[in-house]
Amino acid sequence: MVAHDIDLELPQGVRYALIGPNGAGKTTLINLITGMLRPDSGQIALDAADITSLKPDERVRRGLARTFQINALFPHLSALEAVTLAVLERQGHSKTWWKPLPAYRGDIDEAHAILVSLNLGSVSHRLTRELAYGQQRLLEIALALATRPRVLLLDEPAAGVPKDESAELFAAISGLSQNLTVLFIEHDMDVVFRFASRIIVMVGGRILVQGSPQEIGADPRVREVYLGKRRHG
Amino acid sequence: MANASRYFEKQIRLRPLEIAFWLATLLPFVVAPAYLQLASQIAITALFALSLDLILGYAGIVSLGHAAYFGVGAYTAGLLAKHGWGEPLSSLLVAGALAGILGYLTSHIIVRFRHLALIMLTLGLGLLLYEAANSASWLTGGADGLQGVRIRPLFEMLKFDLYGRTAYAYSLAVLCACFFVSRRIIHSPFGLALRGIRENALRMPAIGAPSRAHLRKVYTIAAIIAGAAGALLAQTTETVSLEVLSFGRSADVLVILILGGAGRLYGGLLGAIVYMVARDQFAGINPQYWYFWIGLLLVAVVMLLPNGILGGLAKFFPPKD
Numbered sequence: 001m002v003a004h005d006i007d008l009e010l011p012q013g014v015r016y017a018l019i020g021p022n023g024a025g026k027t028t029l030i031n032l033i034t035g036m037l038r039p040d041s042g043q044i045a046l047d048a049a050d051i052t053s054l055k056p057d058e059r060v061r062r063g064l065a066r067t068f069q070i071n072a073l074f075p076h077l078s079a080l081e082a083v084t085l086a087v088l089e090r091q092g093h094s095k096t097w098w099k100p101l102p103a104y105r106g107d108i109d110e111a112h113a114i115l116v117s118l119n120l121g122s123v124s125h126r127l128t129r130e131l132a133y134g135q136q137r138l139l140e141i142a143l144a145l146a147t148r149p150r151v152l153l154l155d156e157p158a159a160g161v162p163k164d165e166s167a168e169l170f171a172a173i174s175g176l177s178q179n180l181t182v183l184f185i186e187h188d189m190d191v192v193f194r195f196a197s198r199i200i201v202m203v204g205g206r207i208l209v210q211g212s213p214q215e216i217g218a219d220p221r222v223r224e225v226y227l228g229k230r231r232h233g
Numbered sequence: 234m235a236n237a238s239r240y241f242e243k244q245i246r247l248r249p250l251e252i253a254f255w256l257a258t259l260l261p262f263v264v265a266p267a268y269l270q271l272a273s274q275i276a277i278t279a280l281f282a283l284s285l286d287l288i289l290g291y292a293g294i295v296s297l298g299h300a301a302y303f304g305v306g307a308y309t310a311g312l313l314a315k316h317g318w319g320e321p322l323s324s325l326l327v328a329g330a331l332a333g334i335l336g337y338l339t340s341h342i343i344v345r346f347r348h349l350a351l352i353m354l355t356l357g358l359g360l361l362l363y364e365a366a367n368s369a370s371w372l373t374g375g376a377d378g379l380q381g382v383r384i385r386p387l388f389e390m391l392k393f394d395l396y397g398r399t400a401y402a403y404s405l406a407v408l409c410a411c412f413f414v415s416r417r418i419i420h421s422p423f424g425l426a427l428r429g430i431r432e433n434a435l436r437m438p439a440i441g442a443p444s445r446a447h448l449r450k451v452y453t454i455a456a457i458i459a460g461a462a463g464a465l466l467a468q469t470t471e472t473v474s475l476e477v478l479s480f481g482r483s484a485d486v487l488v489i490l491i492l493g494g495a496g497r498l499y500g501g502l503l504g505a506i507v508y509m510v511a512r513d514q515f516a517g518i519n520p521q522y523w524y525f526w527i528g529l530l531l532v533a534v535v536m537l538l539p540n541g542i543l544g545g546l547a548k549f550f551p552p553k554d
Binding site: 034055056061066068072073074075076078080081082084085086088089090093094095098099100102105108112124125144146147 | 237238239240241242244245417418420421422423424425426428429432433435436437438439440441442443444446447450454
Protein backbone atom coordinates (compact mmCIF):
# COMPACT_ATOMS: atom_id res chain seq x y z
CA MET A 1 0.00 0.00 0.00
CA VAL A 2 1.47 3.27 -1.08
CA ALA A 3 0.52 6.88 -1.37
CA HIS A 4 1.87 9.36 -3.94
CA ASP A 5 1.62 13.06 -4.61
CA ILE A 6 -0.70 13.78 -1.73
CA ASP A 7 -1.53 17.46 -1.35
CA LEU A 8 -4.06 17.88 1.39
CA GLU A 9 -5.10 20.64 3.72
CA LEU A 10 -7.44 20.10 6.66
CA PRO A 11 -8.92 23.40 7.89
CA GLN A 12 -10.11 23.63 11.48
CA GLY A 13 -13.50 22.26 12.38
CA VAL A 14 -14.23 20.43 9.14
CA ARG A 15 -15.61 16.86 9.16
CA TYR A 16 -13.81 14.95 6.46
CA ALA A 17 -14.65 11.53 5.14
CA LEU A 18 -11.82 9.69 3.44
CA ILE A 19 -13.20 7.11 1.05
CA GLY A 20 -11.86 4.85 -1.65
CA PRO A 21 -11.66 1.17 -2.57
CA ASN A 22 -9.63 -1.28 -0.51
CA GLY A 23 -5.92 -0.78 -1.03
CA ALA A 24 -6.36 2.85 -2.06
CA GLY A 25 -3.92 3.93 0.64
CA LYS A 26 -6.37 5.44 3.15
CA THR A 27 -4.78 3.91 6.25
CA THR A 28 -1.35 4.59 4.78
CA LEU A 29 -2.27 8.25 4.59
CA ILE A 30 -3.30 8.26 8.27
CA ASN A 31 -0.07 6.49 9.16
CA LEU A 32 1.89 9.16 7.29
CA ILE A 33 0.06 12.03 8.96
CA THR A 34 0.48 10.54 12.45
CA GLY A 35 4.12 9.57 11.95
CA MET A 36 3.68 5.81 12.15
CA LEU A 37 5.15 5.80 8.65
CA ARG A 38 7.86 8.14 7.37
CA PRO A 39 7.28 9.74 3.96
CA ASP A 40 10.06 9.30 1.39
CA SER A 41 9.59 12.90 0.44
CA GLY A 42 7.34 15.81 1.28
CA GLN A 43 6.27 17.64 4.36
CA ILE A 44 3.59 17.43 7.04
CA ALA A 45 2.64 20.55 8.96
CA LEU A 46 0.34 21.20 11.89
CA ASP A 47 -0.73 24.84 11.99
CA ALA A 48 2.43 26.56 10.81
CA ALA A 49 4.86 24.08 12.37
CA ASP A 50 6.65 21.44 10.33
CA ILE A 51 6.13 18.12 12.15
CA THR A 52 7.58 15.81 9.50
CA SER A 53 10.49 14.77 11.73
CA LEU A 54 8.47 14.32 14.93
CA LYS A 55 7.78 10.89 16.41
CA PRO A 56 4.16 9.68 16.78
CA ASP A 57 3.96 10.44 20.52
CA GLU A 58 5.35 13.94 19.97
CA ARG A 59 2.72 14.58 17.31
CA VAL A 60 0.01 13.41 19.69
CA ARG A 61 1.23 15.92 22.28
CA ARG A 62 0.97 18.62 19.60
CA GLY A 63 -2.69 17.76 19.09
CA LEU A 64 -2.78 15.11 16.39
CA ALA A 65 -4.63 12.00 17.55
CA ARG A 66 -5.88 8.87 15.85
CA THR A 67 -7.84 5.69 16.43
CA PHE A 68 -7.27 2.28 14.92
CA GLN A 69 -9.30 0.17 12.55
CA ILE A 70 -8.58 -2.91 14.67
CA ASN A 71 -9.02 -2.24 18.39
CA ALA A 72 -5.69 -1.31 19.95
CA LEU A 73 -6.69 -1.08 23.61
CA PHE A 74 -5.35 -2.06 27.02
CA PRO A 75 -7.17 -5.35 27.75
CA HIS A 76 -6.51 -5.53 31.50
CA LEU A 77 -6.95 -1.87 32.31
CA SER A 78 -10.43 -0.68 33.16
CA ALA A 79 -11.94 1.89 30.83
CA LEU A 80 -11.44 4.56 33.50
CA GLU A 81 -7.81 3.57 34.05
CA ALA A 82 -7.07 3.65 30.33
CA VAL A 83 -8.60 7.08 29.73
CA THR A 84 -7.08 8.45 32.93
CA LEU A 85 -3.71 7.25 31.67
CA ALA A 86 -4.19 9.17 28.43
CA VAL A 87 -5.17 12.33 30.34
CA LEU A 88 -2.15 11.99 32.66
CA GLU A 89 0.16 11.55 29.68
CA ARG A 90 -1.21 14.72 28.11
CA GLN A 91 -0.65 16.65 31.35
CA GLY A 92 2.89 15.31 31.66
CA HIS A 93 2.03 13.72 35.03
CA SER A 94 2.90 10.21 33.94
CA LYS A 95 6.52 10.76 34.88
CA THR A 96 5.57 11.19 38.53
CA TRP A 97 6.14 8.04 40.59
CA TRP A 98 5.98 9.37 44.13
CA LYS A 99 2.38 10.62 44.21
CA PRO A 100 -0.57 8.24 44.36
CA LEU A 101 -3.18 8.26 41.60
CA PRO A 102 -6.10 9.56 43.72
CA ALA A 103 -4.15 12.82 44.11
CA TYR A 104 -4.95 13.53 40.44
CA ARG A 105 -8.60 14.04 41.05
CA GLY A 106 -9.11 16.62 38.31
CA ASP A 107 -7.59 14.37 35.69
CA ILE A 108 -9.61 11.37 36.85
CA ASP A 109 -12.81 13.43 36.76
CA GLU A 110 -11.96 14.58 33.25
CA ALA A 111 -11.42 10.98 32.14
CA HIS A 112 -14.72 10.01 33.70
CA ALA A 113 -16.47 12.90 31.94
CA ILE A 114 -15.09 11.79 28.58
CA LEU A 115 -16.40 8.27 29.20
CA VAL A 116 -19.81 9.65 30.20
CA SER A 117 -19.94 11.79 27.06
CA LEU A 118 -19.52 8.62 24.99
CA ASN A 119 -22.12 6.67 26.99
CA LEU A 120 -19.45 4.60 28.73
CA GLY A 121 -20.02 6.03 32.19
CA SER A 122 -21.84 2.96 33.47
CA VAL A 123 -19.05 0.57 32.43
CA SER A 124 -16.07 2.74 33.35
CA HIS A 125 -14.91 0.32 36.07
CA ARG A 126 -15.02 -2.71 33.81
CA LEU A 127 -11.86 -4.15 32.32
CA THR A 128 -11.48 -3.22 28.68
CA ARG A 129 -11.53 -6.84 27.53
CA GLU A 130 -14.89 -7.34 29.23
CA LEU A 131 -16.57 -4.52 27.30
CA ALA A 132 -18.90 -5.22 24.40
CA TYR A 133 -17.31 -4.73 21.00
CA GLY A 134 -19.22 -1.56 20.24
CA GLN A 135 -18.16 -0.12 23.61
CA GLN A 136 -14.55 -0.94 22.79
CA ARG A 137 -14.90 1.05 19.56
CA LEU A 138 -16.13 4.00 21.63
CA LEU A 139 -13.25 3.56 24.05
CA GLU A 140 -10.89 3.89 21.07
CA ILE A 141 -12.37 7.34 20.51
CA ALA A 142 -12.35 8.16 24.23
CA LEU A 143 -8.61 7.48 24.37
CA ALA A 144 -8.00 9.77 21.42
CA LEU A 145 -10.18 12.51 22.89
CA ALA A 146 -8.30 12.33 26.20
CA THR A 147 -5.23 13.64 24.38
CA ARG A 148 -7.28 16.79 23.59
CA PRO A 149 -6.59 16.71 19.88
CA ARG A 150 -7.06 19.53 17.42
CA VAL A 151 -7.05 17.04 14.59
CA LEU A 152 -8.64 13.63 15.06
CA LEU A 153 -8.10 10.85 12.54
CA LEU A 154 -10.54 7.94 12.82
CA ASP A 155 -9.63 4.81 10.91
CA GLU A 156 -12.97 3.08 10.26
CA PRO A 157 -14.39 3.90 13.68
CA ALA A 158 -17.45 1.74 13.04
CA ALA A 159 -15.56 -1.25 11.63
CA GLY A 160 -17.46 -4.38 12.61
CA VAL A 161 -20.22 -2.47 14.39
CA PRO A 162 -23.83 -3.29 13.38
CA LYS A 163 -25.49 -0.62 11.25
CA ASP A 164 -27.87 0.73 13.89
CA GLU A 165 -25.05 1.07 16.42
CA SER A 166 -22.80 2.69 13.85
CA ALA A 167 -25.28 5.55 13.41
CA GLU A 168 -25.14 6.07 17.18
CA LEU A 169 -21.35 6.08 17.06
CA PHE A 170 -21.26 8.68 14.30
CA ALA A 171 -23.82 10.77 16.13
CA ALA A 172 -21.33 10.86 19.00
CA ILE A 173 -18.56 11.83 16.62
CA SER A 174 -20.56 14.64 15.04
CA GLY A 175 -21.35 15.92 18.53
CA LEU A 176 -17.66 16.60 19.17
CA SER A 177 -16.39 20.15 19.55
CA GLN A 178 -16.70 22.29 16.43
CA ASN A 179 -13.10 23.45 16.87
CA LEU A 180 -11.95 19.91 16.27
CA THR A 181 -10.96 18.80 12.79
CA VAL A 182 -12.11 15.24 12.15
CA LEU A 183 -11.13 12.93 9.34
CA PHE A 184 -12.72 9.50 9.21
CA ILE A 185 -12.37 6.52 6.93
CA GLU A 186 -15.72 4.85 6.30
CA HIS A 187 -17.16 2.50 3.72
CA ASP A 188 -20.86 3.02 4.39
CA MET A 189 -21.93 5.73 1.94
CA ASP A 190 -25.08 6.59 3.87
CA VAL A 191 -22.95 7.44 6.88
CA VAL A 192 -20.38 9.29 4.77
CA PHE A 193 -22.93 11.52 3.11
CA ARG A 194 -24.77 12.12 6.34
CA PHE A 195 -21.88 13.08 8.58
CA ALA A 196 -19.12 14.47 6.37
CA SER A 197 -18.92 18.13 5.39
CA ARG A 198 -16.18 17.30 2.88
CA ILE A 199 -15.25 14.07 1.17
CA ILE A 200 -11.83 12.99 -0.10
CA VAL A 201 -11.69 10.16 -2.60
CA MET A 202 -8.49 8.13 -2.84
CA VAL A 203 -7.73 5.67 -5.60
CA GLY A 204 -4.46 3.83 -6.20
CA GLY A 205 -2.53 5.81 -3.61
CA ARG A 206 -3.55 9.19 -5.03
CA ILE A 207 -6.24 11.67 -4.16
CA LEU A 208 -8.68 11.48 -7.05
CA VAL A 209 -10.89 14.33 -6.01
CA GLN A 210 -12.16 16.15 -2.95
CA GLY A 211 -15.18 18.30 -2.44
CA SER A 212 -18.53 18.73 -0.75
CA PRO A 213 -20.87 15.70 -0.60
CA GLN A 214 -22.94 17.17 -3.43
CA GLU A 215 -19.91 17.64 -5.66
CA ILE A 216 -18.60 14.14 -4.93
CA GLY A 217 -22.02 12.60 -5.43
CA ALA A 218 -22.28 14.21 -8.84
CA ASP A 219 -18.71 13.60 -9.97
CA PRO A 220 -18.70 11.10 -12.86
CA ARG A 221 -15.14 9.92 -12.10
CA VAL A 222 -16.10 9.00 -8.55
CA ARG A 223 -19.18 7.18 -9.75
CA GLU A 224 -17.07 5.24 -12.21
CA VAL A 225 -14.09 4.17 -10.05
CA TYR A 226 -15.70 3.87 -6.69
CA LEU A 227 -19.41 4.16 -6.32
CA GLY A 228 -20.04 2.34 -9.58
CA LYS A 229 -17.75 -0.51 -8.66
CA ARG A 230 -19.44 -0.88 -5.29
CA ARG A 231 -22.85 -1.09 -6.85
CA HIS A 232 -21.77 -3.96 -9.02
CA GLY A 233 -20.59 -5.75 -5.90
CA MET B 234 -18.16 12.47 39.88
CA ALA B 235 -16.75 11.99 43.35
CA ASN B 236 -16.66 8.24 42.96
CA ALA B 237 -14.35 8.44 39.95
CA SER B 238 -11.28 8.99 42.13
CA ARG B 239 -12.69 6.76 44.86
CA TYR B 240 -12.17 3.92 42.42
CA PHE B 241 -8.43 4.56 42.57
CA GLU B 242 -8.46 5.12 46.33
CA LYS B 243 -9.93 1.66 46.77
CA GLN B 244 -7.13 0.15 44.74
CA ILE B 245 -4.34 1.60 46.80
CA ARG B 246 -5.85 1.06 50.24
CA LEU B 247 -3.75 -1.16 52.50
CA ARG B 248 -5.72 -4.37 53.01
CA PRO B 249 -5.92 -6.21 56.35
CA LEU B 250 -4.36 -9.25 54.68
CA GLU B 251 -1.32 -7.16 53.80
CA ILE B 252 -0.89 -5.98 57.37
CA ALA B 253 -1.23 -9.59 58.51
CA PHE B 254 1.42 -10.64 56.00
CA TRP B 255 3.96 -8.11 57.23
CA LEU B 256 3.26 -8.97 60.85
CA ALA B 257 3.77 -12.64 59.99
CA THR B 258 7.24 -11.87 58.63
CA LEU B 259 8.23 -11.22 62.26
CA LEU B 260 7.21 -14.74 63.31
CA PRO B 261 10.53 -16.44 62.49
CA PHE B 262 12.16 -14.53 65.37
CA VAL B 263 9.83 -16.34 67.78
CA VAL B 264 8.79 -19.53 66.04
CA ALA B 265 11.89 -20.57 64.16
CA PRO B 266 14.96 -18.88 65.62
CA ALA B 267 17.12 -21.68 64.20
CA TYR B 268 16.07 -20.73 60.68
CA LEU B 269 16.81 -17.02 60.72
CA GLN B 270 19.69 -17.39 58.25
CA LEU B 271 17.26 -19.06 55.83
CA ALA B 272 14.67 -16.39 56.54
CA SER B 273 17.26 -13.74 55.72
CA GLN B 274 18.07 -15.48 52.42
CA ILE B 275 14.36 -15.60 51.64
CA ALA B 276 13.96 -11.87 52.31
CA ILE B 277 16.91 -11.11 50.01
CA THR B 278 15.54 -13.36 47.27
CA ALA B 279 12.12 -11.78 47.69
CA LEU B 280 13.67 -8.33 47.25
CA PHE B 281 15.40 -9.51 44.08
CA ALA B 282 12.12 -10.99 42.79
CA LEU B 283 10.32 -7.74 43.62
CA SER B 284 12.84 -5.90 41.48
CA LEU B 285 12.21 -8.27 38.56
CA ASP B 286 8.46 -7.89 39.06
CA LEU B 287 8.73 -4.14 38.46
CA ILE B 288 10.17 -4.65 34.98
CA LEU B 289 8.60 -7.97 34.03
CA GLY B 290 5.26 -8.01 35.82
CA TYR B 291 4.47 -4.34 35.38
CA ALA B 292 6.37 -3.12 32.31
CA GLY B 293 6.56 -6.39 30.38
CA ILE B 294 10.36 -6.52 30.03
CA VAL B 295 11.34 -10.19 30.06
CA SER B 296 14.88 -10.57 31.38
CA LEU B 297 17.13 -13.60 31.68
CA GLY B 298 20.06 -11.55 32.90
CA HIS B 299 18.75 -9.74 35.94
CA ALA B 300 21.54 -11.20 38.09
CA ALA B 301 23.88 -8.67 36.45
CA TYR B 302 22.56 -5.92 38.74
CA PHE B 303 22.31 -8.22 41.76
CA GLY B 304 25.94 -9.23 41.21
CA VAL B 305 27.19 -5.68 40.78
CA GLY B 306 25.52 -4.77 44.08
CA ALA B 307 27.00 -7.80 45.80
CA TYR B 308 30.53 -7.17 44.55
CA THR B 309 30.31 -3.47 45.34
CA ALA B 310 29.33 -4.11 48.95
CA GLY B 311 31.83 -6.97 49.24
CA LEU B 312 34.73 -5.01 47.81
CA LEU B 313 33.96 -1.93 49.88
CA ALA B 314 33.94 -4.05 53.04
CA LYS B 315 37.10 -5.87 52.05
CA HIS B 316 38.90 -2.57 51.62
CA GLY B 317 37.83 -1.14 54.93
CA TRP B 318 34.38 0.32 54.22
CA GLY B 319 32.42 -2.16 56.31
CA GLU B 320 29.61 0.13 57.42
CA PRO B 321 26.54 -1.70 56.03
CA LEU B 322 23.98 1.05 55.37
CA SER B 323 26.22 3.43 53.46
CA SER B 324 27.71 0.64 51.37
CA LEU B 325 24.19 -0.62 50.67
CA LEU B 326 23.40 2.79 49.20
CA VAL B 327 26.59 2.87 47.14
CA ALA B 328 25.89 -0.66 45.84
CA GLY B 329 22.35 0.34 44.85
CA ALA B 330 23.61 3.48 43.16
CA LEU B 331 26.27 1.63 41.13
CA ALA B 332 23.81 -1.05 40.05
CA GLY B 333 21.41 1.77 39.15
CA ILE B 334 24.02 3.48 36.98
CA LEU B 335 24.68 0.21 35.17
CA GLY B 336 20.92 -0.24 34.83
CA TYR B 337 20.49 3.24 33.38
CA LEU B 338 23.32 2.73 30.87
CA THR B 339 22.07 -0.68 29.72
CA SER B 340 18.45 0.48 29.64
CA HIS B 341 19.19 2.51 26.52
CA ILE B 342 19.79 -0.75 24.66
CA ILE B 343 17.16 -2.81 26.48
CA VAL B 344 14.18 -0.57 25.65
CA ARG B 345 14.78 -0.86 21.92
CA PHE B 346 13.93 -4.54 21.89
CA ARG B 347 11.06 -6.80 22.83
CA HIS B 348 10.20 -10.48 23.05
CA LEU B 349 12.81 -13.02 21.98
CA ALA B 350 15.44 -10.43 21.09
CA LEU B 351 15.10 -8.97 24.56
CA ILE B 352 15.57 -12.37 26.22
CA MET B 353 18.73 -12.99 24.20
CA LEU B 354 20.01 -9.49 24.89
CA THR B 355 19.57 -9.69 28.67
CA LEU B 356 21.02 -13.19 28.67
CA GLY B 357 24.04 -11.90 26.75
CA LEU B 358 24.56 -8.98 29.12
CA GLY B 359 24.40 -11.35 32.08
CA LEU B 360 26.95 -13.75 30.61
CA LEU B 361 29.21 -10.86 29.67
CA LEU B 362 29.36 -9.60 33.22
CA TYR B 363 29.79 -13.09 34.67
CA GLU B 364 32.84 -13.81 32.55
CA ALA B 365 34.22 -10.34 33.14
CA ALA B 366 34.07 -10.96 36.91
CA ASN B 367 35.52 -14.43 36.39
CA SER B 368 38.54 -13.15 34.47
CA ALA B 369 39.12 -10.17 36.79
CA SER B 370 40.16 -12.49 39.60
CA TRP B 371 42.63 -9.91 40.95
CA LEU B 372 39.56 -7.88 41.89
CA THR B 373 36.80 -10.41 42.50
CA GLY B 374 38.73 -13.48 43.59
CA GLY B 375 37.38 -15.23 40.49
CA ALA B 376 36.05 -18.73 41.01
CA ASP B 377 37.34 -18.81 44.60
CA GLY B 378 35.03 -16.01 45.57
CA LEU B 379 35.77 -12.80 47.40
CA GLN B 380 37.44 -13.45 50.74
CA GLY B 381 38.04 -11.19 53.69
CA VAL B 382 34.72 -9.37 53.68
CA ARG B 383 34.23 -7.89 57.16
CA ILE B 384 31.01 -6.06 57.92
CA ARG B 385 30.78 -3.64 60.82
CA PRO B 386 27.82 -3.90 63.21
CA LEU B 387 24.60 -2.29 62.07
CA PHE B 388 24.39 1.25 63.53
CA GLU B 389 27.73 0.28 65.20
CA MET B 390 25.59 -1.65 67.71
CA LEU B 391 24.04 -4.80 66.24
CA LYS B 392 26.62 -7.39 65.26
CA PHE B 393 25.87 -9.80 62.43
CA ASP B 394 25.69 -12.88 64.65
CA LEU B 395 25.92 -16.55 63.79
CA TYR B 396 22.19 -17.10 64.26
CA GLY B 397 21.20 -14.50 61.73
CA ARG B 398 19.12 -12.31 64.03
CA THR B 399 20.64 -9.08 62.79
CA ALA B 400 20.88 -10.43 59.25
CA TYR B 401 17.17 -11.20 59.09
CA ALA B 402 16.08 -7.99 60.80
CA TYR B 403 18.26 -5.97 58.45
CA SER B 404 17.20 -7.80 55.26
CA LEU B 405 13.56 -7.66 56.27
CA ALA B 406 13.72 -3.93 56.97
CA VAL B 407 15.30 -3.22 53.58
CA LEU B 408 12.77 -5.51 51.86
CA CYS B 409 9.90 -3.78 53.61
CA ALA B 410 11.17 -0.30 52.71
CA CYS B 411 11.73 -1.21 49.05
CA PHE B 412 8.38 -2.96 48.92
CA PHE B 413 6.45 0.08 50.05
CA VAL B 414 8.37 2.33 47.68
CA SER B 415 7.52 -0.11 44.86
CA ARG B 416 3.92 -0.19 45.99
CA ARG B 417 3.78 3.59 45.77
CA ILE B 418 5.36 3.51 42.30
CA ILE B 419 2.80 0.98 41.08
CA HIS B 420 -0.08 3.16 42.30
CA SER B 421 1.30 6.36 40.81
CA PRO B 422 0.66 7.84 37.36
CA PHE B 423 4.03 6.39 36.35
CA GLY B 424 2.91 2.94 37.49
CA LEU B 425 -0.28 3.23 35.46
CA ALA B 426 1.82 4.14 32.41
CA LEU B 427 3.94 1.02 32.98
CA ARG B 428 0.85 -1.13 33.02
CA GLY B 429 -0.22 0.57 29.80
CA ILE B 430 3.08 -0.41 28.19
CA ARG B 431 2.66 -3.98 29.38
CA GLU B 432 -0.90 -4.13 28.05
CA ASN B 433 -0.26 -2.55 24.67
CA ALA B 434 3.13 -1.05 23.93
CA LEU B 435 2.11 -0.14 20.38
CA ARG B 436 -0.86 1.93 21.48
CA MET B 437 1.14 4.00 23.96
CA PRO B 438 2.66 6.42 21.41
CA ALA B 439 -0.85 7.02 20.06
CA ILE B 440 -1.91 8.46 23.42
CA GLY B 441 1.19 10.63 23.49
CA ALA B 442 3.25 8.47 25.85
CA PRO B 443 7.04 8.53 25.72
CA SER B 444 7.24 4.76 26.34
CA ARG B 445 10.98 4.42 26.10
CA ALA B 446 11.60 7.10 28.71
CA HIS B 447 9.17 5.28 31.03
CA LEU B 448 10.94 1.98 30.43
CA ARG B 449 14.40 3.43 31.01
CA LYS B 450 13.22 4.83 34.32
CA VAL B 451 11.66 1.63 35.65
CA TYR B 452 14.62 -0.42 34.46
CA THR B 453 16.94 1.86 36.42
CA ILE B 454 14.77 1.64 39.55
CA ALA B 455 14.68 -2.16 39.27
CA ALA B 456 18.46 -2.28 38.89
CA ILE B 457 18.89 -0.21 42.06
CA ILE B 458 16.68 -2.61 44.03
CA ALA B 459 18.45 -5.66 42.56
CA GLY B 460 21.78 -4.09 43.54
CA ALA B 461 20.52 -3.54 47.07
CA ALA B 462 19.47 -7.20 47.25
CA GLY B 463 22.93 -8.25 46.09
CA ALA B 464 24.55 -6.01 48.67
CA LEU B 465 22.40 -7.53 51.41
CA LEU B 466 23.56 -11.01 50.44
CA ALA B 467 27.22 -9.98 50.47
CA GLN B 468 26.86 -8.25 53.81
CA THR B 469 24.85 -10.92 55.62
CA THR B 470 27.01 -13.81 54.38
CA GLU B 471 30.32 -11.88 54.43
CA THR B 472 31.37 -13.45 51.17
CA VAL B 473 30.71 -12.99 47.46
CA SER B 474 30.96 -15.81 44.95
CA LEU B 475 30.65 -15.70 41.17
CA GLU B 476 27.25 -17.32 41.59
CA VAL B 477 25.74 -13.87 42.29
CA LEU B 478 26.21 -13.06 38.59
CA SER B 479 25.32 -16.49 37.25
CA PHE B 480 22.70 -17.46 34.72
CA GLY B 481 21.30 -19.78 37.39
CA ARG B 482 20.48 -16.84 39.63
CA SER B 483 18.76 -14.97 36.79
CA ALA B 484 16.76 -18.07 35.90
CA ASP B 485 15.87 -18.85 39.53
CA VAL B 486 14.44 -15.39 40.16
CA LEU B 487 12.36 -15.65 37.00
CA VAL B 488 11.04 -19.03 38.16
CA ILE B 489 10.31 -17.58 41.60
CA LEU B 490 8.36 -14.68 40.18
CA ILE B 491 6.31 -16.83 37.80
CA LEU B 492 5.69 -19.32 40.60
CA GLY B 493 4.40 -16.62 42.92
CA GLY B 494 2.57 -14.58 40.28
CA ALA B 495 4.07 -11.78 38.18
CA GLY B 496 2.52 -8.32 38.19
CA ARG B 497 1.11 -8.62 41.70
CA LEU B 498 3.76 -7.12 44.01
CA TYR B 499 3.33 -9.93 46.54
CA GLY B 500 3.97 -12.54 43.84
CA GLY B 501 7.74 -12.35 44.13
CA LEU B 502 7.55 -12.44 47.93
CA LEU B 503 5.31 -15.47 48.04
CA GLY B 504 7.31 -17.16 45.28
CA ALA B 505 10.54 -16.62 47.21
CA ILE B 506 9.06 -18.15 50.36
CA VAL B 507 7.67 -21.22 48.57
CA TYR B 508 10.75 -21.73 46.42
CA MET B 509 13.35 -21.31 49.15
CA VAL B 510 11.51 -23.39 51.71
CA ALA B 511 10.87 -26.10 49.11
CA ARG B 512 14.52 -26.04 48.11
CA ASP B 513 15.58 -26.29 51.72
CA GLN B 514 13.28 -29.25 52.33
CA PHE B 515 13.98 -31.05 49.05
CA ALA B 516 17.71 -30.60 49.48
CA GLY B 517 17.34 -32.23 52.91
CA ILE B 518 15.54 -35.26 51.48
CA ASN B 519 17.55 -35.68 48.35
CA PRO B 520 20.53 -33.33 48.06
CA GLN B 521 21.54 -34.34 44.54
CA TYR B 522 18.26 -34.18 42.75
CA TRP B 523 16.37 -31.35 44.38
CA TYR B 524 15.97 -29.51 41.07
CA PHE B 525 13.78 -32.43 40.02
CA TRP B 526 11.23 -31.43 42.63
CA ILE B 527 11.55 -27.75 41.79
CA GLY B 528 10.91 -28.72 38.17
CA LEU B 529 7.84 -30.68 39.16
CA LEU B 530 6.57 -27.79 41.29
CA LEU B 531 7.03 -25.36 38.40
CA VAL B 532 5.25 -27.58 35.88
CA ALA B 533 2.38 -28.13 38.29
CA VAL B 534 1.98 -24.44 39.07
CA VAL B 535 2.17 -23.30 35.46
CA MET B 536 -0.34 -25.94 34.34
CA LEU B 537 -2.80 -25.57 37.20
CA LEU B 538 -2.31 -21.90 38.10
CA PRO B 539 -1.21 -20.04 34.96
CA ASN B 540 -1.03 -16.75 36.84
CA GLY B 541 1.10 -18.16 39.64
CA ILE B 542 0.14 -19.05 43.18
CA LEU B 543 -1.21 -15.56 43.90
CA GLY B 544 -3.14 -15.50 40.64
CA GLY B 545 -4.71 -18.81 41.62
CA LEU B 546 -5.57 -17.57 45.10
CA ALA B 547 -7.07 -14.39 43.66
CA LYS B 548 -9.56 -16.51 41.76
CA PHE B 549 -10.88 -17.97 45.01
CA PHE B 550 -10.94 -14.60 46.74
CA PRO B 551 -12.26 -12.14 44.18
CA PRO B 552 -11.76 -8.50 45.21
CA LYS B 553 -14.79 -6.98 46.86
CA ASP B 554 -16.26 -4.11 44.91
